[in-house]
Amino acid sequence: MEMSPEEKFKEISPADFFYRNRDIAGFSNPVRALYTAVRELVENSLDACEARGILPDIVLFLTIEGQASSERNVVRIKITDNGGGIPPEHIPNAFGKILFGSKYTLIQSRGTFGLGGKMAYLYGQITTNNPLEITVGYRKKIYFFKIMIDIKKNEPIVLEREEKNNSKKWNGTIVSFTLEGDYFRAFPKILEYIKLSALVAPYANITLIDAYGRLIRFSRSTVQMPNPPKETLPHPHGVDVEMVKRLAEENRKRTLISFLTRSFHRVGKETSSRILGQLNLSPDTVVGELGLDEIVRLTQALKNYDGFLPPDASILSPIGEALLKEGIKKELEPEVLAVESRKPQAYSGHPFIVEVGIAYGGRITPPEDGNAII
Ligand SMILES: Nc1ncnc2c1ncn2[C@@H]1O[C@H](COP(=O)(O)OP(=O)(O)O)[C@@H](O)[C@H]1O
Ligand SMILES: [Mg+2]
Incomplete structure (x- = not known):
């Protein structure tokens, strides 16, 4: 049988795939898109600090730069961290090539697939068509890049590149870009997310500057960090x-x-x-x-074979009971608090640890309908 002439075969790039299916990465509507973008960027900054045992100092700026429709604002997200930066040769791909990253290892981190941050930039690009601006302090230099993503080819397009001396020895990353999002509906969710992040990372300083210029600061209450995870072989x-x-x-x-x-x-x-x-x-x-x-x-x-020992849990970096307690006390000042870190367990050769905290009273907002949430 002859093939009908309308049938056309072609291959698409990973960037093109995620462009067409952005909802699977959390970019399904203007509220979720903005919330997910902020989350991906905060997680990249926390990952960068924690992997190197650096006490995180993260500042997140949200600004409204314009109005796209009644429910869509053009929002600028700018985030700065002190996580050690990225080697300059990897900057274009780390920010402009989907499925490129440094976390394809058997080690705990928030990001995994070399996808999250880039989905946020890709979404920003397709909704506002502005380039992504990245400043990285790495060893003796400060690098500045303006990048867009060639979605069809899944490649970064470097529009500008500059470097200067890093006289103050700053090591970290600043990312700034715009995207369309529903700022007012997303904001309470973003605030809640940052509060929960501060709760599980009481060793982090996270500052949020909102679109009204208000500064909301979650300050660290300890300089103790969990032991960084170690890479291991597959079980x-x-x-x-x-x-x-x-x-x-x-x-x-x-x-x-x-x-x-x-x-x-x-x-x-x-x-x-x-x-x-x-x-x-x-x-x-x-x-x-x-x-x-x-x-x-x-x-x-x-x-x-059932004679192997279960995997050891060193690839994990549990918060631990003391730090979990510290974080909950700091953010919620509850009247009653109990925490528990269970022993590591394994599922299909992958170790995991369950950590729980239960708190009551203090600054925990009671649910509106009067039902207690545990
Ligand atoms: N703030 C940052 N500091 C240092 N490295 C970063 C930062 N943000 C991103 N990266 C690098 O860029 C890579 C890609 O990030 P991302 O697209 O979010 O994917 P993932 O986090 O899943 O690896 C990361 O693996 C990391 O190597
Ligand atoms: Mg990530």
Whole structure:
């Protein structure tokens, strides 16, 4: 059968995909778009500080620059942080290429896919067509960039680039851009989000300057920070065929026994020998010689073996009971407060920790209908 001439095939870039499906990233209406954008930027700043053990100092400016329709304002978001900045060669992609980021590792962070911040800039660009302005203090220089995103190609377009000496040794990032959003409906949600962020990060200074020029400051009450998370190897219970294939590709020259013990978390020599014995594979086989069916069998064996210790929780950075208590006291001054950090647990090879705080009274606003919320 002949194909009808109307059928046209083409490929779209990741930026184009998220442009067409921006609702899945939280940019579905003017209220959510503004709220999500602020959230992504605050999280990037907190991530940048926490990953380096820096006490966060974050200032967020919101200004209304114009009116797009009765419910849409042109809002400028500007955020400054002291999180150490970004190496200059990565600045264009970090801010102008969707799915590019530094968090594709097995380590806890707020961002994951190299997407969040860029969705905010992309949304800003398609609604207001202004470039994104980035200033980064990194080592001996201060870099300034004006960037737009080529959505069809998923590439940054650098409109301006300048650098000067960093005489005051400031290390951090300033991002400034405009987008359409419903400022007045989004504002209470933004304020609530920042308050909750201050509550779980009592070691952060977060300042908000709103569209009326009011300054709302959430000050740190402690200089104690949670231990930064450590990167680890994948736990065998969380692997799949694709992952084992990739790891085998990177370790083609190793013997099976050294591959297993060096590439996976909680896999020692004895366990490896036992698993290889079950599979009738010799520990001295070179990884590059494995066929695809052997990789599939090895993956199944790793997933199903129940003798591994659960993953250790060092890739996590729990707040901990003391800091959680500190944060809740600082923001809510409750009459009654109880906190609990449970022991780490694992699901499919991924560790997690449940941390809870329950508080009553003080500055907690009672619900309007009189029903208590716990
Ligand atoms: N304020 C910042 N300070 C330092 N690095 C940042 C900052 N904002 C973004 N980045 C870098 O840009 C990358 C992309 O950010 P983003 O698009 O939000 O994706 P994600 O946070 O999911 O990685 C981050 O992984 C990080 O390396
Ligand atoms: Mg992010």
